[in-house]
């Protein structure tokens with residue numbers, strides 16, 4: 001539990017952090033009511049108190065959370081590193097039984113992810129979500145756990161995803177199929193295979209989404225396309241399966257590229273692009289491609305994290321818990337910084353020519369110089 005405790009803090013500090021906004025609002029309102037009383041507006045103060053009390057009760061009613069225990073099974077895909085790994089540890093620390101799906105990565109032979117997960121009591125199973133047989137085996141594993149241990153599948157968390165940086169023209173068809181295959185078709189495959197269980201157990205389906213689903217960015221056009229497609233799929237599915245008691249929720253965890261392994265293979269991807277570039281394309285892009293690859297091959301982005309790190313932002317877990325446990329879940333849960341928030345609002349609300357300039361400010365990539373060859 002050591003690393004998880006570090007993230008949460010313990011005891012009072014954690015409690016204060018969790019409820020800090022409620023405490024601030026509560027204090028402000030009490031002061032105002034006290035002021036009104038003091039100024040002789042007794043009736044106004046009473047009315048205000050009643051309205052606020054009603055509001056708070058409604059808020060508490062709709063933000064109620066379910067409890068979770070070892071009889072609840074939570075299935076998460078893509079637990080080799082980053083978010084999946086962290087969420088598996090987190091759900092386990094909360095007391096659920098967790099089945100973590102990992103894909104084998106030949107480039108990280110000595111990853112300690114499996115050992116670390118097992119040490120915390122997470123059940124680990126290999127799954128290649130692009131492979132039909134592998135996903136079937138995974139489903140059998142889920143069934144076996146449910147039956148042997150008398151569990152209920154509480155949630156399926158579709159987290160597995162890959163991202164390749166690079167302008168669209170550079171990305172080979174193979175790289176496009178790789179991203180669509182994992183992010184979109186793989187997610188659909190896992191969900192379809194588990195659907196009978198999701199229906200029977202009235203489980204929650206959580207799809208890990210991205211800000212790119214809504215506002216796609218240059219340099220990750222294909223990744224953005226897969227996330228937008230997932231968003232459309234989720235929107236339809238939510239209504240389709242709602243009537244069978246399955247709740248569909250999107251969770252947008254925000255950016256934490258530095259703590260995930262999502263960029264780890266980027267250097268290999270660039271090699272692949274370089275190998276398949278035509279003479280003409282090489283000539284045209286010249287030094288720009290080189291600068292681009294150097295920029296995105298920064299060690300801080302692509303270093304191997306043999307020992308995966310727990311995502312350290314406590315807000316992610318706080319918001320994830322709402323997505324997992326709220327009795328009346330929202331459609332989308334977002335965890336974003338103020339910077340993301342402002343840019344998102346601006347992207348949505350400004351005319352295209354301004355929006356596109358803002359995007360260029362937001363995404364920090366090496367500049368294109370037409371005369372540099």
Ligand SMILES: *[C@@H]1O[C@H](CO)[C@@H](O)[C@H](O)[C@H]1NC(C)=O
Pocket residue numbers: 109110
């Ligand atoms: C991986 O582990 C094996 C044996 O446990 C060791 O021989 C090998 O050097 C390690 N490789 C790396 C890259 O650490």
Ligand SMILES: *[C@@H]1O[C@H](CO)[C@@H](O)[C@H](O)[C@H]1NC(C)=O
Pocket residue numbers: 143146147151152153196197200201202
């Ligand atoms: C959950 O699903 C499993 C497998 O489909 C089934 O055996 C079990 O009875 C279900 N439990 C509940 C409470 O629906």
